[in-house]
Amino acid sequence: MEKAQFFVFSAVLFLVLAPNLATAQLRQNYYANTCPNVESIVSSTVSQKLKSSFAAAAGTLRMFFHDCFVRGCDASVLLSAANGDDEHSAGADVTLSADALDLINKIKAAIDSNSQCTNKVSCADILAMAARDVVSLTGGPSYPVELGRLDGKVSTRAIVKYSLPSPAFNLDQLNSLFFANGLSQTDMISLSGAHTIGVTHCDKFIRRIYTFKQAPRTKAVWNPPMNLWFLRQLRKTCPINFSKSAVTMLDNQTPFKFDNAYYQNLQGLKGILASDQILFSDKRSRATVNWFASNQTAFFESFVSAMTKLGRIGVKTGSDGEIRRVCTSVN
Numbered sequence: 238m239e240k241a242q243f244f245v246f247s248a249v250l251f252l253v254l255a256p257n258l259a260t261a262q263l264r265q266n267y268y269a270n271t272c273p274n275v276e277s278i279v280s281s282t283v284s285q286k287l288k289s290s291f292a293a294a295a296g297t298l299r300m301f302f303h304d305c306f307v308r309g310c311d312a313s314v315l316l317s318a319a320n321g322d323d324e325h326s327a328g329a330d331v332t333l334s335a336d337a338l339d340l341i342n343k344i345k346a347a348i349d350s351n352s353q354c355t356n357k358v359s360c361a362d363i364l365a366m367a368a369r370d371v372v373s374l375t376g377g378p379s380y381p382v383e384l385g386r387l388d389g390k391v392s393t394r395a396i397v398k399y400s401l402p403s404p405a406f407n408l409d410q411l412n413s414l415f416f417a418n419g420l421s422q423t424d425m426i427s428l429s430g431a432h433t434i435g436v437t438h439c440d441k442f443i444r445r446i447y448t449f450k451q452a453p454r455t456k457a458v459w460n461p462p463m464n465l466w467f468l469r470q471l472r473k474t475c476p477i478n479f480s481k482s483a484v485t486m487l488d489n490q491t492p493f494k495f496d497n498a499y500y501q502n503l504q505g506l507k508g509i510l511a512s513d514q515i516l517f518s519d520k521r522s523r524a525t526v527n528w529f530a531s532n533q534t535a536f537f538e539s540f541v542s543a544m545t546k547l548g549r550i551g552v553k554t555g556s557d558g559e560i561r562r563v564c565t566s567v568n
């Protein structure tokens with residue numbers, strides 16, 4: 238192909254592909270004309286909710302992550318199917334927070350009760366704004382959020398377990414899943430800093446605090462080191478016959494504050510999940526952990542940039558999407 242021809246070909250290809258480049262659709266102040274007060278409606282509903290249920294903060298942040306990694310940021314995580322074939326009935330999503338879902342429904346109701354805004358704001362955007370607001374309301378950075386996502390029409394159980402990271406993942410497994418979503422190792426490390434708030438159930442790390450007999454010829458379960466005093470504390474919260482509802486805070490130092498203590502915990506070998514502690518144990522990611530542990534501003538800046546990239550994953554446009562009337566079901 239001649240150079241000029243190639244240029245025309247590339248330009249045409251770009252025009253054909255451009256509508257599929259989701260990022261081109263998102264922008265700040267997307268609802269400036271259709272629902273100008275949307276951000277203040279969202280933030281006041283969020284702060285109201287956090288007064289009665291602080292747990293909704295962590296729950297909402299996690300829900301946004303799980304939405305974006307499974308079929309893109311399209312609120313598919315909110316859909317409920319009568320036959321149970323939906324994301325929140327599967328894998329890691331079964332422990333998504335009921336308080337977070339309640340918060341999203343409350344925001345949707347508050348927006349739609351404003352006659353100018355009725356049925357104009359997508360549930361996917363509501364989740365993105367709410368996730369932004371819980372971060373700043375718990376002490377983290379505040380940042381402008383890109384909007385303009387449509388709500389997806391599909392939610393299935395099967396895809397969940399292939400789409401979300403396991404707490405037993407090592408650095409290579411974490412990186413390859415995040416790379417597949419367009420996120421770098423630094424993005425992955427700063428997003429893991431979301432574990433500065435919220436809880437985990439005992440089953441997610443029980444293998445780290447007891448030695449289980451291995452079946453013959455199976456490889457020992459991989460386990461990064463843990464502070465011994467801390468391990469003994471965790472055994473009190475999670476005895477070997479732990480109850481299914483028992484939880485511990487992911488950041489034991491400042492569990493209710495969005496800060497960089499998560500990274501300091503990792504330096505002290507007090508990361509709860511194996512996937513947390515490995516970020517310090519593996520030499521390839523340790524320098525970034527040390528940097529975020531010593532400089533909260535650097536962590537916050539990196540977190541904002543990674544959240545923005547996270548929010549662009551798999552955004553729906555055109556007939557693939559809609560503005561849902563009810564966040565838990567397709568129109």
Ligand code: HEM
Pocket residue numbers: 292294295296298299302332333334402403404405406411425428429431432434435436437438439441487510512
């Ligand atoms: C890097 C890979 C990640 C893994 C393996 C992972 C795994 C987990 C696990 C196992 C839990 C506990 C769930 C339970 O017991 O109910 C959890 C909780 C949580 N995760 Fe992650 N996560 C990861 C990344 C992220 C990201 C990127 C975010 C958000 C940006 C996030 C936000 C949260 C929050 C806020 C909680 C607490 C939820 C609550 O208290 O309701 N996680 N995560």
Ligand SMILES: *[C@@H]1O[C@H](CO)[C@@H](O)[C@H](O)[C@H]1NC(C)=O
Pocket residue numbers: 476478479480
């Ligand atoms: C676990 O076992 C101990 C001792 O047998 C018992 O006292 C405790 O109530 C049990 N805990 C749970 C959560 O079943």
Ligand SMILES: *[C@@H]1O[C@H](CO)[C@@H](O)[C@H](O)[C@H]1NC(C)=O
Pocket residue numbers: 532534535538
């Ligand atoms: C912390 O990080 C910020 C943002 O990257 C940078 O501007 C600042 O110089 C850093 N502070 C120190 C003490 O290194």
